[in-house]
Amino acid sequence: MLKVNQLEFAYGEVNVLREVNLHVPPQSIVCLMGRNGVGKTTLMLNILGLYAPRAGSIEFAGEDVTNLSAHKRVRNGMAYVPQGRHIFPRLTVEENLRTGLAARGDRSKVVPEEVFEYFPVLKAMRNRLGGNLSGGQQQQLSIGRALVTDPRLLILDEPTEGIQPNIITLIGETLKRLVHEKGLTVLIVEQYLDFVRTFSHRFLVMNRGTIVAGDETTNLHEDLVKEYLHV
Numbered sequence: 001m002l003k004v005n006q007l008e009f010a011y012g013e014v015n016v017l018r019e020v021n022l023h024v025p026p027q028s029i030v031c032l033m034g035r036n037g038v039g040k041t042t043l044m045l046n047i048l049g050l051y052a053p054r055a056g057s058i059e060f061a062g063e064d065v066t067n068l069s070a071h072k073r074v075r076n077g078m079a080y081v082p083q084g085r086h087i088f089p090r091l092t093v094e095e096n097l098r099t100g101l102a103a104r105g106d107r108s109k110v111v112p113e114e115v116f117e118y119f120p121v122l123k124a125m126r127n128r129l130g131g132n133l134s135g136g137q138q139q140q141l142s143i144g145r146a147l148v149t150d151p152r153l154l155i156l157d158e159p160t161e162g163i164q165p166n167i168i169t170l171i172g173e174t175l176k177r178l179v180h181e182k183g184l185t186v187l188i189v190e191q192y193l194d195f196v197r198t199f200s201h202r203f204l205v206m207n208r209g210t211i212v213a214g215d216e217t218t219n220l221h222e223d224l225v226k227e228y229l230h231v
Contacts, residue, residue, distance in 0.1 A: 089131025
């Protein structure tokens with residue numbers, strides 16, 4: 001579903017991404033891990049088209065999208081759940097969800113009912129202001145807003161950050177359902193090892209701006225964790 005080939009990116013003269021290669025198979029959950037500051041979020045923003053790489057290519061669903069604008073990538077089926085959620089605090093849950101409709105290719109004006117089936121709390125609180133929700137509820141809202149766009153690839157940046165354990169489990173189980181029931185492909189930037197081991201099919205490890213390891217999650221051994229993930 002997603003291939004990144006020899007990708008490079010720099011902030012001015014500072015190289016941040018160096019010959020990054022990755023492959024995300026369709027209908028899978030892949031977690032990208034690494035210490036803070038190694039380039040994980042920068043890589044996601046390049047994949048989404050919000051940053052332009054200096055070299056390399058990005059393929060999505062068999063199409064080269066390296067030079068495609070961000071809004072066209074979203075129309076083609078990419079969706080993003082940013083770190084920190086970034087919901088609109090002074091809009092209601094319903095209004096937050098409706099902001100995702102603008103990115104749908106079919107121009108639907110109705111929030112899909114299945115969003116409320118995956119996250120029932122959003123239906124119960126659809127008239128509540130986003131800023132009045134708990135952190136876990138806001139994270140569900142942020143994911144729900146991404147689902148409104150009808151994506152094929154869902155990219156999430158640190159979705160478990162600051163979230164209580166029962167909601168972390170709910171999010172992980174919901175992502176697995178989305179893969180199984182809707183055929184979604186999911187790429188997650190994630191530091192929480194228990195989440196990675198429980199819910200992902202494959203892992204990638206990033207260090208100093210490049211991918212240094214990747215395999216099925218059952219092969220995420222402690223030596224890799226000690227070398228690249230422990231502070």
